[in-house]
Amino acid sequence: MARHVVAKVDELDIGKSKLVKVAGRDIALFNVKGEFFAIANRCPHEGADLCRGQVVGLAESDEPGHYRMTRHGELVRCPWHGWEFDIRTGKSWCDPARTRVKSFDVSVAKGGALAEGPYQAEVFPVSIDEDYVIVEI
Amino acid sequence: MNEMIRSLESKLGLSTVGGIDCDLHPASPATKTLLPYLDEYWRETFVMRGVDRLSLAMTSSPPRAPINVRSDWKAESGFAGDTLEAVRAQALDPFGTRLAICNVLHGAMIMHSDDMAAALCGAANEWLAREWLDREPRLRGSIIVSAQNAELAVAEIERRAADHRFVQVLILAQNDEPLGRRRYWPIYEAAARNHLPLCIHAGGSNRHAPTATGWPSYFVESYVAQASIFESQLLSLVAEGVFQKVPDLKVVFAESGFTWLPSFFWRADKTWRGVRAETPWLTEQPSDIVKRHVRFTLQPIEAPPDQDALARTLEHIDCDDILLFSTDYPHAQFEGLNALPVAFGETLAKKILIDNPLATYPRIAADF
Amino acid sequence: MTETGTLERPVETKAKYNLIDCDIHPSMKTPAEIQPYLSQRWRDHLATYGGHTRQGLSETLSHPRMVPEVSRVDSWPPSGGPPGSDLPFLREQHLDNLGIDIGVLVPLRFNASGQRHPDFAIAIATAINDWQVGKFLDPEPRLRGSIIATQEDPANAVAEINRRASDKRFVQVLLPPRSIEPLGKRRHWPIFEAAVRHSLPLSLHVGGVGGHQATGAGWPSYYLEEHHSQVQTMQAVIASLIFEGVFEHFPELKISFVEGGFSWVPSFGWRMDKAWQTMRDEVPHVKRPPSGYLRQNVWFTTQPMEEPNPAKNLADTLRWIGTDRLMFSTDYPHWDFDDPRFAFKVPLTAIEKAAIFAGNAVNFYGLN
Numbered sequence: 001m002a003r004h005v006v007a008k009v010d011e012l013d014i015g016k017s018k019l020v021k022v023a024g025r026d027i028a029l030f031n032v033k034g035e036f037f038a039i040a041n042r043c044p045h046e047g048a049d050l051c052r053g054q055v056v057g058l059a060e061s062d063e064p065g066h067y068r069m070t071r072h073g074e075l076v077r078c079p080w081h082g083w084e085f086d087i088r089t090g091k092s093w094c095d096p097a098r099t100r101v102k103s104f105d106v107s108v109a110k111g112g113a114l115a116e117g118p119y120q121a122e123v124f125p126v127s128i129d130e131d132y133v134i135v136e137i
Numbered sequence: 138m139n140e141m142i143r144s145l146e147s148k149l150g151l152s153t154v155g156g157i158d159c160d161l162h163p164a165s166p167a168t169k170t171l172l173p174y175l176d177e178y179w180r181e182t183f184v185m186r187g188v189d190r191l192s193l194a195m196t197s198s199p200p201r202a203p204i205n206v207r208s209d210w211k212a213e214s215g216f217a218g219d220t221l222e223a224v225r226a227q228a229l230d231p232f233g234t235r236l237a238i239c240n241v242l243h244g245a246m247i248m249h250s251d252d253m254a255a256a257l258c259g260a261a262n263e264w265l266a267r268e269w270l271d272r273e274p275r276l277r278g279s280i281i282v283s284a285q286n287a288e289l290a291v292a293e294i295e296r297r298a299a300d301h302r303f304v305q306v307l308i309l310a311q312n313d314e315p316l317g318r319r320r321y322w323p324i325y326e327a328a329a330r331n332h333l334p335l336c337i338h339a340g341g342s343n344r345h346a347p348t349a350t351g352w353p354s355y356f357v358e359s360y361v362a363q364a365s366i367f368e369s370q371l372l373s374l375v376a377e378g379v380f381q382k383v384p385d386l387k388v389v390f391a392e393s394g395f396t397w398l399p400s401f402f403w404r405a406d407k408t409w410r411g412v413r414a415e416t417p418w419l420t421e422q423p424s425d426i427v428k429r430h431v432r433f434t435l436q437p438i439e440a441p442p443d444q445d446a447l448a449r450t451l452e453h454i455d456c457d458d459i460l461l462f463s464t465d466y467p468h469a470q471f472e473g474l475n476a477l478p479v480a481f482g483e484t485l486a487k488k489i490l491i492d493n494p495l496a497t498y499p500r501i502a503a504d505f
Numbered sequence: 506m507t508e509t510g511t512l513e514r515p516v517e518t519k520a521k522y523n524l525i526d527c528d529i530h531p532s533m534k535t536p537a538e539i540q541p542y543l544s545q546r547w548r549d550h551l552a553t554y555g556g557h558t559r560q561g562l563s564e565t566l567s568h569p570r571m572v573p574e575v576s577r578v579d580s581w582p583p584s585g586g587p588p589g590s591d592l593p594f595l596r597e598q599h600l601d602n603l604g605i606d607i608g609v610l611v612p613l614r615f616n617a618s619g620q621r622h623p624d625f626a627i628a629i630a631t632a633i634n635d636w637q638v639g640k641f642l643d644p645e646p647r648l649r650g651s652i653i654a655t656q657e658d659p660a661n662a663v664a665e666i667n668r669r670a671s672d673k674r675f676v677q678v679l680l681p682p683r684s685i686e687p688l689g690k691r692r693h694w695p696i697f698e699a700a701v702r703h704s705l706p707l708s709l710h711v712g713g714v715g716g717h718q719a720t721g722a723g724w725p726s727y728y729l730e731e732h733h734s735q736v737q738t739m740q741a742v743i744a745s746l747i748f749e750g751v752f753e754h755f756p757e758l759k760i761s762f763v764e765g766g767f768s769w770v771p772s773f774g775w776r777m778d779k780a781w782q783t784m785r786d787e788v789p790h791v792k793r794p795p796s797g798y799l800r801q802n803v804w805f806t807t808q809p810m811e812e813p814n815p816a817k818n819l820a821d822t823l824r825w826i827g828t829d830r831l832m833f834s835t836d837y838p839h840w841d842f843d844d845p846r847f848a849f850k851v852p853l854t855a856i857e858k859a860a861i862f863a864g865n866a867v868n869f870y871g872l873n
Contacts, residue, residue, distance in 0.1 A: 046847045052579035054572075059414035064378030065319075067417060079578035080842055082411035082571055094410040094422070204783050314723040315730070347721040348741035349734065350713075351686040357784040358687075358748040361777050362721055365737035369720035369730070376729050394776055400768035400822075403813045404733055411841065412571050412729050439775040449821045450772070453813065469783050 007133045012036070015073050019051040023137045027124060030055065030087045032073055038135045039076075039090045040122040048080040050121060056084070058093070090121035150475035151483065153462065154233030156490035157501060160338075160391045160434040160463035161228055161237040161276075164219035165200065165244070166264055168193055174260035174267075179253075193244025193257075197311065197340040197347075197363070202356060207469035217467035221272055228466040229275055231474055236501060237464075238277045238304060240338055240391060241265055246283045246309055247342035254283035255293060262297055270302045277501065279307035279336055284316070287323040294324070298331040304500045305334045305389065310363060311341020316370050317377030329385040332499045334432075337370060339363045339392035364439075367393040368401055371427060375405070378418040380430045387497055388431045392465055395433040396440055399453035402427070428456045432497050435489060436465035436476065444480035451480070461497060462490045520859065521873075522606040524845060525866040527806045528710065528763050528834035529599070529608045529648075531641055532574075534586035539615070542632035542639070550625055558619040559685075559716030567719065568731040572840050580838035588838035592645060599837050600647055603845055606863070607872065609649045609676060610637055611710050611763065618656040618681050619714035626655045630665055634675070642674045649870070651679035651708060659692060663699040670703035676870040677706045677761070681713025682738045689745030697755045706759035706869055709742060711735035739765040740773050743803065747777065750790035752798040759869055761804040764836055768811040771825035774799050800827060804869050806834035807861065808843040816850040828857045832866045 006020040012031045019041060020027050026041035028051035041051050057072040075084045075093070084093040125136040169189045172180050183189045194200050201215045210217040210227050218224055229237060245257030258281050265278045280297045282290035290308075297303050306328045314320065316337065328335045340363070346352045347366060353359045367390055380386060402424035409416075409423055419426070440447040464476050477486055495502040533539060540548050560567055572578060574587045580598065582591035589595065600608060617630035630653045637650040652669045654662035662678075669675045678700050680688065688709070700707055712735070718724045720734045721741070739762050745751075752758060774796035781788070781795050805826070813819050823831075836842050845862065853861065867873050 046844055048577075048844075049579060054578055056414075059417040061417035064382055064416075064418045077578075080840060082413075082840060084413065094413055202784065203786070204780070311722055315720065315725050316722070318723075318726065345723065346717045348687065349717050349719050349721065349738040350683050350688070350715050350741050350745070351717055353687055353741070353745060353748070354690060355748050355788055357780050357787050358744050360784070361744050361748075361773075361780050362741055364773075364776055365740045366721040369722040369725065369734060369737055372730050372733055373722065373725060376725070376727050394772075396772040396775060397769060399813065399818070400766075400772060400811070403768055403811050404736065404766060404809075405729075406814075407809070407812050408729055408732050408841075412727075412732070415571065415727055415729055437776075437779060439772060439779050441775060441778075446771075446775075446821075446825065453818050453821070 001136045003134050003136050005132045006135050009128060009131050009133055012133070015055050017051045017053070017055065017076070019049065020135070022135055025137060027135060028076075029133065029135070030076065032087055036126045036128065036133050037087045038124040038126050039085065039087065043078045043080070043083065044121060045078065045081060045083055048078050050076055050078060050085065052079040053077050054079070055087070058084075085121050090123040092120065149473065150471075151477040151479060151481060151486045152233070153474065153477050153490060155235050156232065156462045157494035158228070158232065158234045158237035158464050158466070159389065159461040159494055160240055160436065161224070161466050162218055162468070163224060163239050163241060163265070163269055164216045165194075165242055166261060171257060171260040171264055174263040175256060179256045195242070195244050195247065195340060196343050197309070197359070198242055199356060203469060204360060205468055207467055210467040221269060224466070225273065228464060232464060232476065234275065236275055236277055238279060239265060239269060240279050240307055240336065241281055242309070242338060242340055243281060246281055248283070251283065251286035251289055254285065255289040258282050259293055259296070262293070262303070266300060266302070278303045279305045280333070281307045282324070284308040284312045284321060284324060285342075287321060290324045291327040294327040294331060294333070298333065301500050301503070303333070304498045305336045307336040307338055309340045309342065310337050310370060310393070311343065311347060311366050313342070313344055315373035317373030317375070317379050319377070322379070322382060325379060325383045325386050329383045334387040334389050334497055336389040336391050337367075339367070341366065364394045364397060368397060371401065371431065372405055372423070374431075375419070375423045375426050376416055378416065380426055381418050386430060389434065389461065389497065390431060391434045391463070392436065392468070393433060394437050394439045395454070395460065396438070396447070396450050398433070399450060428459060432459055432461050432493065434461050434463035434465070436463050436468070436470040438470070438478060444478060447478065447480040451485070457485055457488055458493055458496065460489045461494050520863060522863040522867060524603065524605050525607045525609070525833065525863045526605050526835050526837070527609045527761070527832045527866055528611050528808060528836050530589050530837065530839060531610050531612055531637065532587050532589040532614060534590045538640075539629075539632055539636055542635040543628060547625060547628045547632070554622075556615060557621045557625075558616060558714040559621065560714050568725075568728045570728060570840070575840060576838045577840055577842055592641060596645065599835070603835075606647060607649060607866070608647055609651065609870070610641060611651055611679060611708070612637060612653065613710070613712060616681070616712075616714060617653050618684060623658060626658065627661050630655050631668070634665070634669055638672070638674070649674055649676040651675065651677050652705070654678050654680065654696065656680045656684050656688070656693065656696070659695045662696045666696070666699045666703060666705065670705065675705075676872070677708040679708050679710060681715075682709045682711065682735070682742050683713030683715035683717065685715050687745030688742050689747070689749030689751050691749070694751070694754070697751060697758050701755050701757050704871055706761060708761045708763055709739065710763040711738070711765055736765050736769055740769070743773070743799070744777060747795045747798050748788050748791060750788070752802045753790055753792055756802075758802055759804065760802060761806060761832065761869060763806045763834060764808060765805070766809050766811055767805040767807065767826055767831060768813075768819070768822045770799065770805060771822060800830070804830050804832055804865065806832050807848065808834045808836045809841045810843045810848045812850065819851045823851070823857075828860055829865055831861045832869060833862045
């Protein structure tokens with residue numbers, strides 16, 4: 001693993017993203033409330049540029065008709081098919097683990113307990129050194 | 138001789154002996170037949186108005202059309218299944234049926250006056266109890282209600298629930314609005330509260346066109362459209378969060394077909410991933426919700442004659458629990474006794490005939 | 506004595522086209538862009554009364570989408586205007602980037618068939634056709650156009666088809682699936698007659714505002730449902746064309762269904778076949794099983810690509826539908842866009858790829 005300077009801290013405002021090329025890889029760099037995160041730019045679904053996606057919060061609900069927006073600025077929606085990825089972990093929010101559902105098992109967890117699923121954007125460690133954003137690949 | 142014929146015929150399909158038939162249709166009673174089961178007001182005004190002489194046959198299900206009357210089951214009247222003797226001789230005995238659920242499809246369910254609809258549905262349910270369930274221990278019933286007025290529907294469900302020979306609530310597939318909409322929720326809560334599955338049966342009120350592009354010219358065309366209506370209803374129930382709101386609810390789609398399920402699953406799951414934030418109460422993909430809460434009666438089996446496509450479709454569906462045996466008597470969905478094609482295999486056949494219906498209908502399981 | 510024969514070597518012709526995109530949506534930088542193609546009367550009309558369709562909201566779709574302009578977030582031209590409105594950017598991001606040999610334009614704006622003012626409908630239809638020529642077909646040889654025709658006014662639709670037919674850059678007649686009556690009904694037949702006379706195929710792209718509820722079950726609440734409901738609308742149109750006998754009367758008529766996906770086609774064919782077998786006496790003009798017409802007269806574009814789990818299940822669908830029936834499309838610049846490099850997650854043979862990505866479209870549009 002090598003450390004690469006990819007940007008200056010003040011180049012990327014909160015809520016924004018930037019495409020950086022590191023060691024031949026396209027990386028999407030995000031500023032989430034002052035913290036920096038890096039995920040592989042290529043959406044694992046069909047290859048769109050995640051750096052071009054909308055940065056959004058997490059829409060959750062405990063029951064139909066009730067809506068809650070949390071985790072502002074912590075997710076990115078793929079610019080094509082709108083799949084949501086957690087910027088911090090790269091995990092997608094829509095694919096449940098592929099377990100067989102038992103007949104009439106009514107023990108559904110309430111309250112936005114989305115399962116995190118197999119579609120995963122690769123993440124890279126990010127650190128700050130004075131004014132510089134550093135990605136390890 | 139009959140036995141030999143029956144044995145030959147059944148070689149085309151698997152044995153159905155001992156099964157639970159989840160969709161059987163006694164002929165819908167004439168309005169006049171229901172008079173004894175109505176109170177004074179309705180009885181007298183129906184006679185005065187000549188309503189007792191009116192046919193309440195539904196456009197969505199012409200009672201003498203070939204699909205609704207298999208030719209070898211047709212009585213002289215042109216109808217079928219209109220006597221208990223006929224049902225015993227044609228539907229129960231030959232298939233070796235252990236229990237059958239009677240789904241009475243009656244125009245009462247679509248009358249514009251909510252009160253008239255409720256009165257007639259109540260009378261039809263009483264008629265079923267007295268003239269069918271009282272006389273034949275192999276029969277069970279569905280509580281028919283008009284979905285249009287949830288309050289009156291709930292009252293009928295609560296009234297009828299005490300008779301445990303009624304094993305589910307039944308409404309038609311096409312109503313004023315998609316069935317996931319909140320105005321219908323009290324019906325689902327009442328059904329679940331009484332441990333009664335909700336059966337949604339093919340047919341409808343035709344208060345609006347049965348397709349998004351207007352009125353099909355032909356009945357065969359309209360019949361085909363009913364499966365499309367079921368697909369829209371399935372997505373409505375899921376999208377609106379009915380199963381989040383009423384987690385104990387079980388739904389049975391009757392006479393909907395099921396070979397469209399794989400493409401429905403693939404499309405609904407894929408779209409949901411991209412639009413998840415619109416309906417954030419959905420925490421699982423639509424296909425998993427359907428596999429947990431919704432069941433499908435077996436007829437009609439819509440597949441090409443080669444058994445391979447049917448076998449592959451069952452693999453695509455990937456849910457052994459989802460089908461419930463039915464003959465759909467007296468509708469013309471298969472020939473002879475071939476209600477259960479060999480493609481299902483003996484193991485799955487047993488699930489379809491017995492295990493899945495028992496898992497779906499607690500009242501049947503209780504005295505099985 | 507042996508004859509000197511010529512050794513036959515298969516002549517390797519390089520395919521003229523490798524990638525044909527059957528669904529690209531052009532748009533206008535501002536609504537004023539249509540004005541040069543309208544007379545003063547209609548410019549004034551548009552600026553005051555505007556569009557007048559059979560639905561509640563006048564300026565926007567019934568179910569708001571999840572992204573602005575229904576489009577990929579990365580498809581907004583840097584020089585301004587909505588996605589699909591800038592030809593240089595369309596070339597750069599789409600045609601050049603993906604190596605598209607031919608792209609077929611499907612303009613959706615203004616909804617000519619949905620306009621209730623009969624004269625405005627005629628004016629806007631021909632204006633959009635002129636706009637396609639001026640903005641896209643003249644400057645860009647890779648693009649082809651769709652003749653916008655007023656479905657609700659067949660006589661004028663025929664006039665417009667006659668007007669455009671000699672410009673071979675128009676490769677199809679575009680109609681909306683949602684209309685006042687199902688497309689198969691006889692009053693629409695002059696349109697088919699004109700199309701066949703000019704060797705033009707018809708194309709139905711999702712949408713339209715026919716004045717009916719978006720599903721046969723009623724108006725859905727959510728975009729999740731409305732997106733999916735286009736499938737059921739296409740089912741209704743196909744059933745209408747088949748059961749009205751359109752393909753018997755016009756055996757050379759070709760018709761494509763665009764942006765509805767395709768995995769639902771086999772089971773829908775099975776359903777139609779089974780219903781027809783029982784009720785063919787209602788429609789004696791339908792001389793063979795409905796699925797036969799699907800294999801002869803109907804094509805489907807591939808987007809939105811179906812994504813079964815496991816992916817290999819798609820191979821069954823492709824086999825059942827016939828890989829000669831499918832034509833690749835991207836739906837650029839819309840959000841559920843398919844990239845030709847990554848859309849198919851099952852392996853295709855070289856022959857299948859060549860057919861789906863270009864060959865079938867060459868055949869359908871008569872590009873050879």
